Amino acid sequence: MTTSVLPDETVLASGVLAGAEWITIRREDLREAMQTLQAQGFASYLFMTCVDHLATPVVERPPERYELVYQLRNMSAHRELRVRVFVPEGDPTAPSLHDIYTPANWDERETWDLFGIAFEGHPDLTRILLPDDWEGHPLRRDFPVGGEPVDFSEDHETWQTAPPEA
Amino acid sequence: MGVEQLVDILGENILTTTLGKVIGWGRANSVWPAQFGLACCAIEGLMHTAGPGFDIGRFGSEAMRASPRQSDLMIVAGRVSQKMAPVLRQLYDQMPEPKWVISMGACASTGGVFNNYAILQGVDKIVPVDVYIPGCPPRPEDVINALMILQEKIKAQGIKPRI
Amino acid sequence: MADTKLDQTQQGITITRTKRAGLEGDLMTVNFGPQHPSTHGVLRLVVDLDGETIRRVKPVIGYLHTGIEKQMEALRWQQGVVVTDRHDYLSPPINNLAYALAVEQLMGVEAPPRAQGLRVLMSELTRISSHLIWLGTSGIELGAMGIFMYCLREREKIMDLNEEISGFRMHTSYIRPGGVMADATPRFLELLDEFIREMPGHIDQYEDLLTRNPIFQERTQGVGILSAEDAIRLGATGPMIRGSGVAWDLRRDRPYCGYDTYDWEVAVESAGDCYARYLVRIKELRESVKILRQALDRLPTGPVNVDDRKMLPPPREELETSMEAIIHHFKLFTEGYSPPPGDVYVAVESGRGENGCYIVSDGTHKPRRVKFRSASFVNLQALEHMSLGHILADFIAIIGTADTVLGDCDR
Numbered sequence: 001m002t003t004s005v006l007p008d009e010t011v012l013a014s015g016v017l018a019g020a021e022w023i024t025i026r027r028e029d030l031r032e033a034m035q036t037l038q039a040q041g042f043a044s045y046l047f048m049t050c051v052d053h054l055a056t057p058v059v060e061r062p063p064e065r066y067e068l069v070y071q072l073r074n075m076s077a078h079r080e081l082r083v084r085v086f087v088p089e090g091d092p093t094a095p096s097l098h099d100i101y102t103p104a105n106w107d108e109r110e111t112w113d114l115f116g117i118a119f120e121g122h123p124d125l126t127r128i129l130l131p132d133d134w135e136g137h138p139l140r141r142d143f144p145v146g147g148e149p150v151d152f153s154e155d156h157e158t159w160q161t162a163p164p165e166a
Numbered sequence: 167m168g169v170e171q172l173v174d175i176l177g178e179n180i181l182t183t184t185l186g187k188v189i190g191w192g193r194a195n196s197v198w199p200a201q202f203g204l205a206c207c208a209i210e211g212l213m214h215t216a217g218p219g220f221d222i223g224r225f226g227s228e229a230m231r232a233s234p235r236q237s238d239l240m241i242v243a244g245r246v247s248q249k250m251a252p253v254l255r256q257l258y259d260q261m262p263e264p265k266w267v268i269s270m271g272a273c274a275s276t277g278g279v280f281n282n283y284a285i286l287q288g289v290d291k292i293v294p295v296d297v298y299i300p301g302c303p304p305r306p307e308d309v310i311n312a313l314m315i316l317q318e319k320i321k322a323q324g325i326k327p328r329i
Numbered sequence: 330m331a332d333t334k335l336d337q338t339q340q341g342i343t344i345t346r347t348k349r350a351g352l353e354g355d356l357m358t359v360n361f362g363p364q365h366p367s368t369h370g371v372l373r374l375v376v377d378l379d380g381e382t383i384r385r386v387k388p389v390i391g392y393l394h395t396g397i398e399k400q401m402e403a404l405r406w407q408q409g410v411v412v413t414d415r416h417d418y419l420s421p422p423i424n425n426l427a428y429a430l431a432v433e434q435l436m437g438v439e440a441p442p443r444a445q446g447l448r449v450l451m452s453e454l455t456r457i458s459s460h461l462i463w464l465g466t467s468g469i470e471l472g473a474m475g476i477f478m479y480c481l482r483e484r485e486k487i488m489d490l491n492e493e494i495s496g497f498r499m500h501t502s503y504i505r506p507g508g509v510m511a512d513a514t515p516r517f518l519e520l521l522d523e524f525i526r527e528m529p530g531h532i533d534q535y536e537d538l539l540t541r542n543p544i545f546q547e548r549t550q551g552v553g554i555l556s557a558e559d560a561i562r563l564g565a566t567g568p569m570i571r572g573s574g575v576a577w578d579l580r581r582d583r584p585y586c587g588y589d590t591y592d593w594e595v596a597v598e599s600a601g602d603c604y605a606r607y608l609v610r611i612k613e614l615r616e617s618v619k620i621l622r623q624a625l626d627r628l629p630t631g632p633v634n635v636d637d638r639k640m641l642p643p644p645r646e647e648l649e650t651s652m653e654a655i656i657h658h659f660k661l662f663t664e665g666y667s668p669p670p671g672d673v674y675v676a677v678e679s680g681r682g683e684n685g686c687y688i689v690s691d692g693t694h695k696p697r698r699v700k701f702r703s704a705s706f707v708n709l710q711a712l713e714h715m716s717l718g719h720i721l722a723d724f725i726a727i728i729g730t731a732d733t734v735l736g737d738c739d740r
Contacts, residue, residue, distance in 0.1 A: 018434045018673040045564055046676070047702040049687060056691045069687070071674055071702075075561075075577055082674070103564030103707050114398075129391040129739055130284075131249045138283050138399055145403045146283030146396075201366050205393055205736050206418035208370075209462065210499055214488070217481030232366040247739070250371060250392040253363050279412060282403075284396030303499055 006033055022082035030085055031095050037072060038100060042081060044073040045101035048108070050087075050115045054141040065089040066117060070097075087117060096122040114139040186324025193238070193264065194317035195226040200237035202257065204244025207271040210303040211243045220306035225313055234260040239316070240293075241309070245273035246286040258293045263327075266320070268312050269295040272302045356384055359721075363392045369466065369728065370735030372709075381720040386713040390706075393739040401699040405665035406432060407506065409699065413686075414500035416701055417737035419459040422451040423679040425504040427686035428699075430585060431675040432506035435668040435690055438635045444508040445586045446628040450521065451494070451503055452586070452677070453617040453624070457528070458487040459680030460610050460617075464535060467607075467729035471548050476538050483531055486524055493517040507641045508634030521625055528618045536611060549603035553715040553727035556601055563711040566704050567682025568613070569731065572606035574599040579678035591623045603730040640666050665694040674702075681705055681732050701740055705733040 006023065010033055013024040025033050048070045053062045064086035073080045087094055096119035097104040108119040109128040116137035119125060127134060136143055203212045215222045216230060231237040234257045246254055258267070269289050272278035275298045277287035289295065296319060297312045361374040371392035377385040397416050401409045413428045414421035426448055433439060440448070465480035488498040494517045495501040495510055503510045539545045555563075560570040570577060578595040580588040596612035598605035634641050642661050643654040670692040676685035682704030689698040708731050716727045 017671050020674060043561055046674075046683070046685065047687070047700065047707075049698070049700040051672075051689050051698045053697075056697065057693060069672070071687070075575075075582075078582060080674075082672075101564070102562055103710060106706065106710055127391075129249075129394040131391070134248070138396065143283075145281075145399055147277065147281035147285070148287045150281070202364060204371055206415060206499060209418065213462070213465075214481060214485070217485070218478050219481065219485040234364075245393065245395055247392060247394045249394065250363060253392070257364055279415065280395050280397070280400055282396040282400050284394050284399075305498065 006036060020080060020082055022084060024084045024086070027085050027087060027094055030083075031097065031100065033083070034070075034097055034100050037081070037083075041074045041077060042072040042079075044075055045103050046071040046073055046080075048097075048104060048111065050111050050117055050139075052115065052139065052141045062086065066092060066115065068094055068111070068117070092116055093118045093120055095120055098122055113137070116140065184324070186326070187321070190321035190324045194320040197225075197227050197239045197266070197313065197316070197320070198229045198231055198237045199227055199239045199241050200234050200257070200261065201230050201232050202240050202242060202254075204242070204246065204250065205273070207243035207274070207303045210306060211241060211270045211299075211309045215306040215309045220310060222306075222310060222313065225310065225317070227313065234258075235262065237261060238264065239266050239268065241268045241270050242274040242289045242293075242295075243270045245278060245280060246289050247284055248286065251286050251292055254289065255292050264320075264323075266296045266316055267293050268297045268299065268309075268316060270299045270309060270312070271304055272300060275300065278302060355379075366470075369733055370738075372728075372733065372735055372738075374712075374728075376721070376724070378721065381722075383716050383719055383721065383724060386716055386724075388709055388712060390709070390735065390739055393735045395736070395740060397740045398699055398701065402696055405694050406668065406696065407661075407665055409696065410505050411500075411502050413701075414502055415736065416740050417679060417681070417684060417703070417705070417734050418499070419462055419734050420455045420679045420681075420684075421500045421502075422448075422455045422504050423677055423684060424686075424701075425502060426452060426586070427675055427677045427684055427701075428688075429504050429506045430677070431673050431686045431688045432668060433635075434673045434675060435671060435688065436506070436637075436640060436666070437669075438507065438637055438640065440508045440635055441632050442587075442629045443512075443631040444633045444635075446624050447509050447513055447633065448504050448586050449588065449591075449624045450513075450621060450628075451501070451509075453621050454487050454490060454521075456680050457614055457617050458484050460614050461487075463610065463680065463729075463732045467726075467732075468539065470725050470729050471545065473539060473542075473545065476535060479531070479534060479538070483528070486520075490517060490520055490524065493520060507637065508632075512633050513628075518625065518628075521621070525618055525622050525625065529615065532611065532614050532618075539607070540611070546604060548723070548726055549607060549730075550600075552603045552719060552723045553730055554601045555711060555715050559714060560601075560711070563714060564707045565682065565711050566707065567678070567680070567732075568596075568606045568609045569682060569708050569711065571595065571597050572609045573601035579676055579683060583676065585675070585677060588620075591620050593620050593623075603726050606730045667692055667694045676702065679704060681734065681737065682708060684737070701737075703737045703740060705731075705735070705738040709733050709738060 010025055010029045011023050051067045053065055066087040068085045070083040094117055096108055108122050111117050112125050113127045113129050114137055269275045274289045277285050297316050299308050299312045301308055356377040356379055359376045359378055363371040363373045373389040375387045376383055397412055400412055410425055413424045417424050461480040461484050465477035468476035491501050492498050494513055495503040555573050557573045557575050560573045576595050576597045581595055593616045596609045598608050638657040642658050647654040668690040670690055672689040674685055674687040676683045684704050685702035687700040688696055691697040712731055716724050
């Protein structure tokens, strides 16, 4: 059912998890696939986010470190679709979708700010949530949670989400 | 009318006091907060406290001024993020003397629930605080209690300048 | 370029007006700083004005960035509920609900019927309290000072209800994965019944103050028009699209917690201006009271938490007799439960629009990623489109109608 919206060679994987349909596509096909989906009726762009799979403790390793997740909705058909794109650690860039889906503009700025993924073609890729002179990308798994260490606390693991291998 | 009667009448209508007490009494009962609501504490501590249930206007704080230049008290209501900290300091500097700061809630006092990179762990790192209110968010009655403690402090200060 | 002079004679008096050269078409940049009474939070807006007309609006956010998503990666699944309260701080139980539904879907459990009924009660109470703050602050910004006090009077009753059921006035953390925190006390049900009986009269009072008030109508009709196509294109949700004629409400179209079993209507208006959004929210207040009445009348009996010892701790009495109960208790409070690996997105309808929670689990006792889809973050992007060409005084009305909560926006 999910592959009927996009040609088979574009979709690398697909499935249904907890009632939601998802597909995985290549980074190079992202813009074209999004334009096709929009033409097919997925007019609502809900959100985009990034997941950092650094040192993830599951048996099946994800193909790359960063995974961009887009959630689209077709209001008239009551259908939602999750589109995944994997972005390698060595080349954290992706094409920008701001001219296809307008709400992507700020989502991409936020992802740049918090994860360091550069979006090619974005008109104003600057920090949005953190001060302009901030260094680092906080939501990456190797950036510590920060804050103040609490004396005598046994819960030291809360200060650092970076796993020991990172 | 004789002089004795005049002295009797005047004796009942004259109070003697010190200048410090009068100024302290005047300042304490007309503390004007600046509208500095940042987050959830603003809803409880500014809106509900100024609202009909827990009227802070009874204590003289009816006029919540939007401009820091016209206010005496900065109630830091809410979490202070890294981007907001220089703005807070600038607003504090814009307030004319005498000025006081109440740090309302756990986030303003110590960083609260958010012990992370984004939140200033206590507003007393950048401004001097007179009264701290714990709670997340504190009840409006806690805010009024803090205001009353501050009023005692102001009355005790009198005309001595703050250093 | 020389200054141009123009002589005007009126009633025998001549006035010379001088138009200074070089000022034609100059834009003046005004900063609505982060500390401003009308921006509904710490929002900074940089506005370019041509006289009084707005030519460009650039919102600058981030003044309330709390790092909630990073914080939740450092907390266990059950500890994260406390932090979810605090991002959209005008509707804490609705944030809890999005997170709780997402975790339950991943774990493959469903809350029992009484818990779902209680969840609906709390969600609708929260929607009413969120709209009351919106109504009060929007009114006070446009000069209607009385409505603020009236709305807070009702909100105090909702705070009392919150306190009765959970102990907290505001950040209740009442709705948790697996069910709710505790059962409703009889006094809560009594107070709620009284509230439901009185509320329609109060809503009539608000309407008396504003709906046919000519000043309010002048300030909100024709201001901030958002067409239906633009609303969908800009990704707006909630009263922002329902005021433009798009009848989309997550409670009806992607139902959760049994909302499709109640008899209520989606509030829709077609004008697309601030007045239409005001009417939508007033109607939502009335519909929420209707849902509250139905939910209260048919609140089922039964447990309020799912009976899964791997997710929720056993009752204290069992710890005296059962070794298994002790082990479950120990495991849950030292390590916590671990949903199977996967991801899920659940969206609920808050006062602002679609508030969603996207969680990614890697099979451990802490989340890999928690992302909050924030309605205010997306609705704020529509602000520039709605305010171009308007004068500065209307801009205040438009900021009010967007009903953004900066905690929700900046997370």
